[in-house]
Amino acid sequence: MKFAKSSDQRGRVLTALGNMRQQLGLVLGAAQSARAAAEAELDRLRLEQRIVHAGIGKADPEDLRHPALASVREQLNAVQAAFYAEAATVPGRLRQLVADTAPGAASRPPSDWLGRVGTGTLKVPPLWRIGSSTVDSTGPFPVAVPLLDESHLAVTTAPKTRAAAEALVEALLLRVLSSMEPGAVRVHLWDVGQLTAVLPNLYPLSRTSAVTVYDPARLDDLLEELAGYVRRTHAQTMQAGHHSLRSMREALGQRTEPWRIVVFFGNGEDWTREQLRELKRIAGGALAAGISLIGIDLPTMFGGGVENIRLLDEQHAVTSMTGPDILVDLDPPIPAGEVSGAASRLAEALIAKQGGPRSFNDLLPAELGQESSAKELRAPVGFFEGDPVEVVIGDGTPHALIGGPSGSGKTNFLYALLGSLAARYPPDELALYLLDFKEGVSFAGLAPGRRDASWLPHARLIGVNVNTDREFGLALLRFLADELRRRSAAAKEHEVTDLAELRRQDPAGHWPRIVAVIDEFQYLFAGRDTVTNQATALLEDIARRGRAQGIHLILASQDIAGIDAFWGKPAVFEQCTLRIAMPKARRVLAETNNAAVAAPKWHAVVNHDSGVAHGNQLAHVPDASSRDIFSSLQRKLWELYADEHQRPRLFDGAHSPILEHIPAFAALTPGGRPRALLGQSIDVEDTACAADLFNAPGRNLAVLGTAAAEALSIMDAGGKSLARQYQPHEVEFLVCCLVDRCAPAVDHLVQTLKAEGHLVEMLHEEELGARMLKLVEEPSDRARILLLYGVDAVLPLLEAKKPGELKSGLDHFRAVLKQGPTRNVHTLGWWRSTARLKDTLGFGGTDDIGAWAALDVQGSELSQFAAGQVVHWSPRPGRALFFDRSTHVSPEVMIPFDRPEF
Missing domain, CATH: 3.40.50.300 (P-loop containing nucleotide triphosphate hydrolases)
Structure with a gap:
């Protein structure tokens, strides 16, 4: 029993091992088959790669006869046929594309547009022709580059190609100027290596706004001008809710600013760091502001969108637009005479459009x-x-x-x-x-x-x-x-x-x-x-x-x-x-x-x-x-x-006003508080300086200084203006002239007052003291105005006392100055010095002179009559300083009225 059981277990183990050997054989066979298939596929792919790289027409015949490539040969032949069928249509499609995007002068031969005036206003061609190229027997196709609103251009020259670069830029600028309406495009030229002859064939346009040539030593000024234009335009467009000048132009349906093309001929020379930084900053925002930059051999690249053109020799170039494998045949240069003639015609059209020089x-x-x-x-x-x-x-x-x-x-x-x-x-x-x-x-x-x-x-x-x-x-x-x-x-x-x-x-x-x-x-x-x-x-x-x-x-x-x-x-x-x-x-x-x-x-x-x-x-x-x-x-x-x-x-300020012509004089009428007009106020409103002669202490006026013409003017204006405010016989004028050379002017005033029906009494210097006493002692039923010319001349006479009298004429005059205004007696007197006025007033202070007008008197002499304040006044012809303690905080300058000489 024991041996039977052991034999059964051994049989099962051998059976399992046999099954495992069978499965391993199957796996190894499958792996060997997969490896063989992968190696065959790898060989096929390597053959295919060699054929594709060399081209089916140039491939090794042994490779093509390889039995593994039977299906590949059929596939490659199909692809080649499809490619050449497609390639045959490319030049035609390119020609149509350029015709659609670069109409008119932007792509047509110069004979079709050279010297003709453009009409374009809003729609800007995105591409501009510079030459042509050929890829097969289907014929050449045009090569165009972007410019306005689209891109900047960076041109790199080869040795001995400077003339070709200038011809390229010149033709490109002429195409643009001939496509757009006059004034729509402005060209700015700068060349570090040329003192004056920057694209000289275009110089007829430099007498207009179309072309501006910059001093090669003033590059910083040009950069500042461009930066300012970019900032201003950016601010305008942003405020209007647009991100660029082009979008604002399209939204408004009209051109608000011209396009600008700025050409820098750099010749490969170094710029300062700040200049390079500023140029890049400008380039970054220029296109949005309608500015296109063209750089020839600049030591840096522009910021923003840039199209590159590299000249290989005088006739050929490559561009970043077409790639390095496409050789561009540059258009032949336009003859210099034809360029100059075309520029002249464009300049004349622009001048005619602008109407020539502008007027008011x-x-x-x-x-x-x-x-x-x-x-x-x-x-x-x-x-x-x-x-x-x-x-x-x-x-x-x-x-x-x-x-x-x-x-x-x-x-x-x-x-x-x-x-x-x-x-x-x-x-x-x-x-x-x-x-x-x-x-x-x-x-x-x-x-x-x-x-x-x-x-x-x-x-x-x-x-x-x-x-x-x-x-x-x-x-x-x-x-x-x-x-x-x-x-x-x-x-x-x-x-x-x-x-x-x-x-x-x-x-x-x-x-x-x-x-x-x-x-x-x-x-x-x-x-x-x-x-x-x-x-x-x-x-x-x-x-x-x-x-x-x-x-x-x-x-x-x-x-x-x-x-x-x-x-x-x-x-x-x-x-x-x-x-x-x-x-x-x-x-x-x-x-x-x-x-x-x-x-x-x-x-x-x-x-x-x-x-x-x-x-x-x-x-x-x-x-x-x-x-x-x-x-x-x-x-x-x-x-x-x-x-x-x-x-x-x-x-x-060069003419003195006339009393009779001022509104204040015309407004004077009898009745109310009398005002003595003295001169014109220096004010925005046409007003007069006046002293109110109401019944209160101190309502007297003193004219100070030796300027006879101005003093007579003030006295004359005061008398005439007061006379206008009284009915005939309501006022009596007491006039005393103590300066002989003023007698004709005083006589004229007296005659004027009498002609208006007023009472006038002429006083002589000998009777002046007695008349002062009478004014003090005797009441009167009418107003009295004392007009005294040159009071300082009579002071010695007034100071003298007659035998047996306790008071002098000067004492009586002081009483008139002090008490007169309250009794309707007012004095308008002219003193030729402040010291003599002080002597006249005595120890009673200056309160009895409520208003004064100073002429050729220094300000330091007037402080005592202006409540002790510092008076800033330097005498000047035809002007007076007026102060009325009842109305003024500080004195004011006035202009005495003009009066005829007698």
Whole structure:
């Protein structure tokens, strides 16, 4: 039993081992078969690889006869047949593609377009022909490269191929210029190796805006100009909601800016690191701004999309567009004479399209007064390359600084600006306040005159010849500060923050934008005195807060280098983000911006970016200030608006006003508190300086100084104005002339007073003391006015006492000065020195002289008559310092009225 069981187990083990041997045999057989098949397939693939690499036509016959490749030969023959069938259609398809994407001059032979004027405006060909190539017997096909809005070009030359590179670029530029309408494309040429002859065949176009040639030593200027253009264009497109100039052009359906092609002939020379960095920055944003760069042998690669052209010899090249295996046959150069002739015809077409040189009338709109100033003021002031250059005054550029030396065209620019603004905005939208500090009459023609009765309806104030009247500039700033406060209060009431919102919330209000032009404004700060301090503070406040309330400053000067008042106080200049620099102007633009140095005559550099170089816009300013040019526009505006607007206030510092012509004199009537008009106030409003002669102590007037003409004027004006306020016989004038040479003028005044029906008594110096006693002791039923000329001359006589008398005539005169005003007796006296006035008043102080007008008297002598305050006054011809203790905080300058000599 035991042996039977053991034998059975052994049989089972042998059976299992046999089965395992059988399975292992099957596996090894399958593996050997798979290996043989894999080795055969590998041999076949290696043979196929050799055939494909060599080409079926050049393969080893032994390989082709290999039995394993029977099916491969059939497959390869089929693929080869399909390939050659497909390849045969490629040249034709390429020809059709170029014809579709590069129509007209972009791909046609030069004979079809050379010298013809293009008409393309919006749709730009994406490809431009440079040559042709051939791949088989089907014939050549054109080779074109992308350019405008698509790509930059980088050209690399081989030895002795400079002429071929120039011919390539020249033909390419001519194709572009001949495809687009005149003025749509502008070419900028720079060559480090050529002083003047950069593509000389194109030079006929350099007299237009189509081609600009740059000095090889001024590469930095060209890069700054391009960077500024890219920044400006980017800002414009982004503000309009577009990512590029092309998308904005397609959305608007019109061209807003020209395309630009900038050609750099580098000759492989090194650039500075900063120049290379700037070029790459420009290239990165240039295509979006409509700028295409063409670089020949530059030491760097452009940023952004770039197409590369590598010249192999004078006739052949390879491009990144076609790949290194396609040899490009460059188009033959166009003969120089034909290029020059074509350039001339294109230049003539551009000049004809632009209408030749632009005039002042080209700045004006088709219809006058159609714009609103709610958001900003915008007006062209000149032209660059045929297109208008605008000045924008608003929240972004609230104030302007204009600089230019004498003869640079600053006044002409101001006229162009004012005319362009006035033509676009009606007087209800724009109010002008014009002030000229230099000795001239730049703005005088804008007010009515003897030759021309018209005026500029937008002007509210015109000040000329005010170089010695700094107080008038201060008065203008005070007026603007008051207007600023008024507008701020209205904005607060309506809960708004700017002028546009105020006008929406208060449509019935009168809120025009105010533009104050101050020419030679540095005169405001010519002295270290109160005028300078107050003007500085006011100007800074208006500059900071004026933008929100629609009050704008335009400050013009020949040279701002000497304005010490603003060192350490840059608030005004920082707010003047609009800078206009005339040729050779200094320190108007940023320190590193030298654009004004190279600006030609009759041009201006307009910069809305605080003078930084990238904001430069060069503008040719047409003649706006010659005779009959601006006046013709002014007359049209006058005829259109004069019935609804008052004539402007004209302040001419070179002419003294006439008493009878001022509104204050015409408004005087009998009754009420009498006022003695003394001179014209230096103020924005046409007002007079006057002393109120009411019944209160001290209501007397003293005229101080030896300037006889001005003293007589003040006395004469006081007498005439007082006489106008009384009915006949209501007032008695007591007149005493103690200066012989003044007798004719005094006699004339006496006759005038008598002719008006007033009582007049002439007093002699011997009876003056007795008459003073009588005035003190005797009451009167009428007002009495003492007009005393040269009081200091009679003081010795008045001081003398007669025997037996306790008081002298001088004592009686002092009593009249002290008590007279309360009894309706007022004195208007002329003293030729402050010391003699002090002697006249005695120890009683100065209270009995409530008002005084000083002529050729130093300010230090007047402090005792001005409540002890320091008086800043340096005498000047035709001016007086007036102080009335009842109304003035400090003295004010006035202009005595003009009076005829007798």
